[in-house]
Amino acid sequence: MTHSRLRSTDVLVIGGGLAGERCAIEAAAAGHDVVILSLVPPRRSHSCAAQGGMQAALGNCIMGEGDNTTLHFIDTVRGSDWGADQEVAQIFAEEAPRAVRELAHYGVPWTRVRGGKNRYFIKGAQLEIDEREETDGLMMHRDFGGTAKWRTCYAAAGSGHAALYALDSEVIKLGITVTDRAEAVALIHDGNRCWGAVARCLRTGRHFAVVAKATVIATGGYGRIYGQYTTNATINDGTGAAIALNTGVVPLGNMEAVQFHPTALAPSGILISEGARGDGGYLLDKNLRRFMIDAEPGKQELASRDVVSRHMMRTMRDGHGVETPFGTHLWLDLRHLGGHHLETKLREITEICRDFAGLDPARDLIPVEPTQHYSMGGIRVNKDGHAYGMSGLFAAGEVACWDMHGFNRLGGNSQAETVVAGRIVGEAAADFASGTSLNVNTGVAIAAVRSAERHAASWLARSGSGPDVYSIRDAMGETMIDKVGIFRSGDQLQEAVDRLLSLLADCDRAVLRSKVPGMNPELSFALRLKNMLRLAVVTAMGALARTESRGAHYRTDYPLRNDTNWLNRTLVRWPESASEPEFTYEPVGPIDVPPGFRGYGRDDQLEMEVSVDQYNKDVFVRQATEGRLESREPAGSRVRWGEWQEHV
Amino acid sequence: MNKARGKTPRRLTFQVFRYNPQDPESNPRMQSFELDEAPYMTLYIALNQIRETLDPSLQFDFACRSAVCGSCGMMVNGRPTLACRTLTSDLSDEIRLHPLPVFELIGDLSVDTGKWFRQMVERTEGWIHTQRDFDPAAPEQRMDDDLAQAIYESDRCIECGCCVASCGVANLDQDFAGPAGLNRLARFMMDPRDERTDSDWFEVVSTEDGVFGCLGLMACHDVCPKDLPLLEIHAYLRRKMLTTKLA
């Protein structure tokens, strides 16, 4: 094996999106040698598509006045339907202001407060507001769903783009090695300790190993397990989460917690940012009625995403949707915002409507439908981002279940999470790397590369008749959206599990039609397919097992949140050789804000039977038995017990 | 938009450039594929359909499929543009597809724009140069919103490479910063957070590889799929350089 096929570094970061790059910067700043692997050049990571912005409680504008990190924390916990780890939500809310300001330091052209008279749309009505001159030039906020204040910082309609370019500039400035068009396909580990990853070059199809003292997975969401029914990019295929699952030791958390975004452009699935409703856009049914006014008189279009998506589905099921040959949709109305606003503040949305549907939002209604958007679940980690059950392995960003989102994440909280967690996890990985040496047997790494090569070769060696990989993918996507979607029920979920397991078996019979040398796009996809199906299976099984409704997980046969039995987090492990995964449950984390009404959605639930104190008593012990590694600071040390009470 | 709806669909013919440098048996050639047009069909949909039903070895790049990531630049009927947002209904029924020139070919329609852009950023030092350390406790430095918008206007470039492919100078001279590179320079030049001085700028910008390499025919401006105001940006750079020279 030649040298180029075995590389070593201090910190390996798999993923060059916002989370991965922020981690890499932190580790490099600590003096470590860092390698980033990415499917695409980092600037093309899906973080670039985020239009809306990042939540951080700066409270700069009038509508954000009086905001603070405690309010942000409370909104996040409520949004999560109490599924979040409240210590992590607390850390996040406290660190978010620093993170967005740091991005300003790296060059993000955040939209700024304009002192004096400004015209805004609030719940559809136009309002004139005098911004205080003393805040002129500070970062501006916009309104997003499920928040008490205007809190989302944004750079026109290209927040993710601007943030990713700023971080990548920093990565290039620091001279960090980026190997793009490379796909991590397996972790190198011995069941306790991770030593890097095996990757496949997407230019040549060759495999290589990167041996590292610390490895961070930051591979983003995996919406493509819903086939084409997702706002996610085509590269959001979940290999990153799957390679952790394939260790058999590291659990994935809350895989059934899947967010559906209310406004994807129908039928292409391209996202229309929540900024559209934040700035005053309406949802209309086929009779042009604003159904959200009756459904949620308080928050209206800006209730949390799970709640809005369900009201949209109900409206369509009740026959009030617009029927077309491509399915049923509702309308998003932005016409009243006016051409100037649409061309400047919401320009990317205007372009998407024009380019993909031939519509002008200043004149036309926009066809929208709820679509898979975000994965709250993922690789379960402690507050340092250290994976359960595997030292030296970390995860950050959407692929992680750090767990500030619980069963529903708020708009603007994910991008902010990537940079907040990126710094913290990057620092923890750097500390870990400092305290260890690279005494891995290179034989282990070489064996891992050989095994990946054999796996690829076995696909190419198959012949005869068998299903093709793309038809298996399509069947997976249809199954997921039909049976593991917004409304779920026991029988549908059981059907989904059966179907997905049989598709998984089909993978072993599937045959490639192309055997060309090089990266071979069909082989590249085939290598992902089984991993995607394994994620789909654990998502469906987790949803079947959870007999309650919480956040985005809605069971028509169990419509209530059940704090008596289900105030917990699902954990799933799946050794590669086992035919089915194993499920366990752990407490959500320390409870500071006790479960109650979210302020939108249903206000009844099955109450906790134990007291909060009792619940909290053995939280950390129970999590430790599930594999939680010790964090650098003791578990629970960042909870600000009871402080929230002064703010409600 | 819905030209195709309700009528018998058009039969589209795609002439696609093929070459796989990893395959010793592959030679550059054109291959033709036929598909029925469907409503809302973009080149993203069409190319995937070709790959999934007609030729599984076809290479091309898409990620966001929503015109924001810059992965899918290619020559469509001789003009560089983003394939994902090109509706077939806007094209005739014979569609020619080639990879972008200038960039290294990976295979078929896939080219290495990432490598070119990383080198460009390294050469132009496309990052904020500042002596100030970040102070985690301090509020953000103020900026006028109009200035923030102006910076964003040029920051919006998605590095798709279409302008570079259209540029005669970039096609001949690998060291030329190219229209996108000039745009990056302007983006940092107008940002007060970047502490580079006029003479620092003069060294990078006013060379044959910088703004004075440009012939000013503005092919780049016409092809940019994100409508970046490259015309004004180049004018801004020339003006800045001339005033620096005079001073």
Ligand SMILES: Cc1cc2nc3c(=O)[nH]c(=O)nc-3n(C[C@H](O)[C@H](O)[C@H](O)COP(=O)(O)OP(=O)(O)OC[C@H]3O[C@@H](n4cnc5c(N)ncnc54)[C@H](O)[C@@H]3O)c2cc1C
């Ligand atoms: C259309 C859209 C709009 C959004 N808007 C907002 C918003 O306004 N506000 C908000 O807060 N959130 C938003 N989100 C969510 C948010 O943008 C994402 O959750 C976040 O950007 C994810 O960042 P990340 O760094 O975790 O992953 P990504 O940005 O997805 O990056 C993943 C990286 O991993 C790499 N990778 C993946 N797999 C592998 C592998 N096997 N080997 C090597 N590399 C790999 C990829 O190449 C990429 O570099 C939006 C999401 C979408 C889909």
Ligand code: SF4
């Ligand atoms: S105007 Fe300059 S940069 Fe643009 S295409 Fe012409 S030579 Fe190239």
Ligand code: SF4
């Ligand atoms: S300036 Fe326009 S054409 Fe050129 S790389 Fe940027 S977005 Fe593409």
Ligand code: FES
């Ligand atoms: S696929 Fe992202 S720009 Fe076309």
